[in-house]
Amino acid sequence: QNGLEKILNKGTDKAMNEEAKTRFLHLDKRKLQIIAFAILLLAIVVAVIILLYPQKTTPIDHFYKALQKGNVEELQKCMPEDAWSYAAGKYAESDFRQEDFQDYMAEVISETNTALVDFYGDKLKISYTVTNNKEYDNELLAQLASVLSEKFALDQTEITEACEITVDTTSKGSKGKQTEEGDLFVVYKYNGKWYLFFDPLSGAN
Numbered sequence: 733q734n735g736l737e738k739i740l741n742k743g744t745d746k747a748m749n750e751e752a753k754t755r756f757l758h759l760d761k762r763k764l765q766i767i768a769f770a771i772l773l774l775a776i777v778v779a780v781i782i783l784l785y786p787q788k789t790t791p792i793d794h795f796y797k798a799l800q801k802g803n804v805e806e807l808q809k810c811m812p813e814d815a816w817s818y819a820a821g822k823y824a825e826s827d828f829r830q831e832d833f834q835d836y837m838a839e840v841i842s843e844t845n846t847a848l849v850d851f852y853g854d855k856l857k858i859s860y861t862v863t864n865n866k867e868y869d870n871e872l873l874a875q876l877a878s879v880l881s882e883k884f885a886l887d888q889t890e891i892t893e894a895c896e897i898t899v900d901t902t903s904k905g906s907k908g909k910q911t912e913e914g915d916l917f918v919v920y921k922y923n924g925k926w927y928l929f930f931d932p933l934s935g936a937n
Contacts (some may be wrong), residue, residue: 738909748899781824788895788919789862791928795917796858796901804838810928819932837932852905860915865896876920876929883931893921896927 790800813844820833830849849856868876876887896918902911918929 734828749897760763788865788897788921788926790926791919792860792897792899792917795928796860798841799844799848799859800856802842804834805930807837807841810930811932812886812922812925812927814882815880815886815927818884818933822933840932848903849905851907852903852909853907856903856905856906858901858903860901862897862899863914864896866896866898868894868896876918880920880922890923891920895919 736763750884794806794809798810811819823833823836823842848858873891873894874888876894877886877891880886880891896916898919899915900911900913901915902909919926920929921927
């Protein structure tokens with residue numbers, strides 16, 4: 733192609749380039765729309781899963797938040813409301829007023845938080861990684877349901893699932909960090925929600 737042909741074809745090449753650019757932009761916008769729709773759809777699916785299938789680790793989250801913040805309300809979320817109320821009643825029978833149970837638990841969790849901050853330093857952060865999840869069979873589930881019924885007067889028929897969750901726990905503060913391996917939690921599903929098996933009165937006697 734000589735110089736004259738290049739000049740004559742320059743306009744045609746430019747037109748072709750503009751058309752190709754237009755097609756590319758159109759295709760690019762189409763891809764972006766598809767990607768945006770896929771992300772939105774994924775977000776909706778995740779939200780539905782979270783709403784319909786509460787995570788087994790939710791009570792563990794509350795437990796560690798209670799330790800990290802020294803917050804008794806977070807600890808209370810680890811148990812069904814009727815179990816917490818039953819524990820308060822049992823506490824009242826031990827020569828204490830029933831309304832003092834909340835104060836007692838607040839003091840326990842606050843002292844625990846203080847001890848952790850003293851050891852790890854300020855800006856305490858507690859995180860964990862699940863290393864094992866063992867589902868309870870019908871026999872183990874029945875045993876746990878019996879214990880929960882005896883300790884907290886829970887309806888055994890509403891305890892439908894349970895499992896043991898093993899985690900590695902990392903505590904970090906301004907003085908350093910440390911990871912504890914093999915922390916074991918037992919969680920159970922009661923009235924459709926997951927809770928942590930623990931006895932708040934174990935140290936009250």
